[in-house]
Amino acid sequence: MDSLSSFNAPAARPMSTLPASASALAVDTDLLTAIRRDIHAHPELCFEEVRTSDLVASQLAAWGIEVHRGLGRTGLVGVIRHGSSPRAIGLRADMDALPMTEHNHFPHASRHPGRMHACGHDGHTAMLLAAAQHLARHRHFDGTVYLVFQPAEEGGGGAREMIADGLFERFPMEAIFGMHNWPGMAAGQFAVCNGPAMASSNEFKITITGRGCHAALPHNGIDPVPVACQMVQAFQTIVTRNKKPTDAAVISVTMIHTGEATNVVPDFAEIQGTVRTFTLPVLDLIEQRMREIAQHTAAAFGAEVAFEFHRNYPPTINHRAEAEFVREVMTELVGPDNALEFEPTMGAEDFSFFLQQRPGAYFVIGNGDGAHREQGHGLGPCTLHNPNYDFNDQLIPLGAALWVRLAERWLGRAG
Incomplete structure (x- = not known):
């Protein structure tokens, strides 16, 4: 595994729409930004996420989190328990990259032509790792949090393969939730909808x-x-x-x-x-x-x-009760003006397989308009599946805050 030292976190820039309390998490932002950039520089395609999986597993283990590997080939699940309640929640992040060549030239750009994190799965992984770090240190819940790091979302059906390997039998969660970054929506905002969110x-x-x-x-x-x-x-x-x-x-x-x-x-x-x-x-x-x-x-x-x-x-169809639960948590975190209604898109997402098996919801976090990109980025737009895209690292503590509040609210605070 390559060193993370060459991917230093940038100086923080303020988010005008982000309430100060939203980022108040006890996580190592510098480390997690370095991890995100390291994953971005070393993208891996469907079912090839060996290095990424190793990196995630080592971080979870370093924080004292129980790790189970080999689900869906390269997928893994981290387990954080506290108290005596049998209740459990699943939080999911995808890890794979796309088969395309990056046009960015900043230091953490892809080192492998024909492979690129152009959909932000590197950021999704970092946000869930940030939440894992906080939840492991501050276990203000009664029950179990399952951290689902999924391979092969980009066409490989990694969610389906994790299910086939016994995900829900081995880790009996009541509900599962997924989050994706959304370029064009302001950083500091979230959005969710009831019913169909993405198409088949x-x-x-x-x-x-x-x-x-x-x-x-x-x-x-x-x-x-x-x-x-x-x-x-x-x-x-x-x-x-x-x-x-x-x-x-x-x-x-x-x-x-x-x-x-x-x-x-x-x-x-x-x-x-x-x-x-x-x-x-x-x-x-x-x-x-x-x-x-x-x-x-x-x-x-x-x-x-x-x-x-x-x-x-299949289509990604949110369950009504779980979608409304997410909306409530979003509103608590960033206020009603920043908890938006998501307009369903004809894009597809294999989180749909999870929602066919368990209640849950899929929602988005604003990635901004691309102004966060550092010198050396490509000249094109910062949109998904675009060679000029880059994840907004300022979202790591905010996305983690949403994950943490979601888990704590679902399981109930202890003491």
Whole structure:
């Protein structure tokens, strides 16, 4: 494991919207900022988070926290107990990076081309570690806090794999909560919503097989290109004419591959894309109608078709009682003006698998507009999945404060 000494914490800059009491946690901010930057400099992709997992485990153990490893391959769970209550809560942070090249050049930029923490999972890990440090030192609760450090959120379904490895049987939490940073929302603010927060993520691949021929003699073949064009147009009628107008859904064709020469009608065409919905019944409808349109359109042109539809992540649907509980804690921490209503997004999140198994809620913390980035950052925007992104280190004590209050409120203060 590389030394953390080269990633020093920056001088703190004031947050105009952050109440002074919100950051009053007994955590080592310099250390945790250095850890965050170290993780940022050494990003690891889905199920490859060995170094990150080692770093998290060593810090938890140094604070006297019980550690269990190997869930979802590289995931781990820290356990903090106090008192005699059987009640338990789960707090989750994701650890993996994205397969993209960073454009930032500050000292903690990625040292591995093609890998980058462009979604802030390094910051999520640091915020939960900060909360772990405080909870281990000041056990003002009666029960158990499970610290869930999850691998492979970015397409790998690490939450699903941790569940398959017995997460909820081995660590019987009553509810589980997840937090994500949100660029564009002011630092010092949080947001949560009842019901759907993020959409399901699904992919389709349709292969149309015709019969190639000379482009000057199209009657000798079966051209798959107009078949593909007809399908793409028809798919949008599912959104506008088959589902209820009040049900949100997106069908995006993002790739069409066909042909090799301008004077040759190709043998096949391939269509790929994504479908996003907030409910499974709408997803069922879209998959069925897409399949029918693909099959019948191909048949009408005399072509053959292979239809593939892969369901990746289900929609992330917050439980009402738990979402309202989070909103109350947010309001206590930063005031009603900074505890906002989250507008659901068609992005996806595998925290959805956890919420299918246990009550809970997924919420966001404002990451600011990018002004926090140090000299040497890229010239592009500080948005998620962008090569110029960087997590706002000033959020570490604030995110930790929310985690701590959430756990203490859920379990009840002792003495």
